[in-house]
Amino acid sequence: MPRVALVTDSTASLPDDVAAAYDVTVVPLQVVIGAEAFDEGTPGATSERVAAALREYRPVSTSRPAPALMLETYEALAADGAEQIVSVHISGEMSGTHESAQVAARKASVPVLTVDSRQVGVATGYAVLAAAEVLAAGGSAEKAAAAARSRAEASASLFYVDTLEYLRRGGRVGAAAALLGGALAVKPLLRIHEGSVASLERVRTSGRALARLEELAVEAAGEHAAVDVCVAHLASPERAEALQAKLADRLADPLQGREVWCGELGAVLGAHVGPGMLAVCVAPRLPTA
CATH class of the missing domain: 3.40.50.10170 (Rossmann fold)
Structure with missing residues (x-):
């Protein structure tokens, strides 16, 4: 072989x-902050630095x-x-x-x-x-x-953002969608569908959005015998850890003893979703031959 x-x-x-x-x-x-470019994973391209730059309205892009x-x-x-x-x-x-x-x-x-x-x-x-x-x-x-x-x-990628503005800046959602979300003061729940960011639901408060994200993750696990689950966040560790604990409890059977991964989103993806983002990936395990 x-x-x-x-x-x-x-x-x-x-x-x-x-x-x-x-x-x-x-x-x-690479992450480009202002006029400086850094490889993801190096000290210049940390999630914390990207979140700070976004909050300060400094130019952030990726390559x-x-x-x-x-x-x-x-x-x-x-x-x-x-x-x-x-x-x-x-x-x-x-x-x-x-x-x-x-x-x-x-x-x-x-x-x-x-x-x-x-x-x-x-x-x-x-x-x-x-x-x-x-x-x-x-x-x-x-x-x-x-x-x-x-x-x-087979995997489900579900996420919550405090605002669609960062996705709009990076061209990942249209200006009209971002404006609609802001005008209605809604909290968007999104997913990856056919390779792109797609709207899933709009919820009125962040608390309801996070509760709904938990339910959607449980639904995504569905009847699968075995799944892996990961919770990711950008500058929102407390909410991520709370969701991790809830999913570990509710999905104990399909997790089969595996832990729910939890960590901060990398700098490149973080540049497009902004601080406060919370995501869940539910990935069914493939049957072994």
Whole structure:
């Protein structure tokens, strides 16, 4: 069986120890604060710094990895003995990262299978882990890529934002939608649908929105025998930890002893949703062969 390497990008939100344990190579996106650009995960591109810049109305934007960086990554893996590569990335509707991977794949010295997860955040990360588990069991690159697509498609990414303004600034929702949300003083509940941010519900207060987010996560777990669950936030740790505890209790059966991950959203995704964001990803585990 050819040796297969696994690549993703920093928006997949995999903890460093998890990426290392599964031998996943992570390519950083960049955060641009004012006139300075920083790789995600470095001291200049922390979630705290992004949240502070957004509150201060300083310009914050993000940038995909260039095809040259992706190719450099692939060639380094090939030089280290990889004969094939599976490269799993954030939704192509939300970022040009997958496009960079495709461009680099055409020039790589070994075959590269690129996967557009059509997801964001840890939903992409869980897709990567599904691919890693297939490879660890001796499966092919093609089966690993298929597992990543299947798990991403089955996952639910649900989130609450205090305001749609940051998504509007980054072009992730239209100006009309953002204006409507602000004019009605509603608290938006959103989801990732077909690779893009979509409106799910509008709730009058933040308290009701967070309670509804909990219910929607429980509904998303549904009748699945086994799920992984992650709670993410930007500058809202108390609310995230409260939701983590509630979901750990209510989803104890499908979690099967696994913990509910909880952590702060990375700087790149945080730049587009703003302080106060709270998200839940529910990712059904794929049946084992």
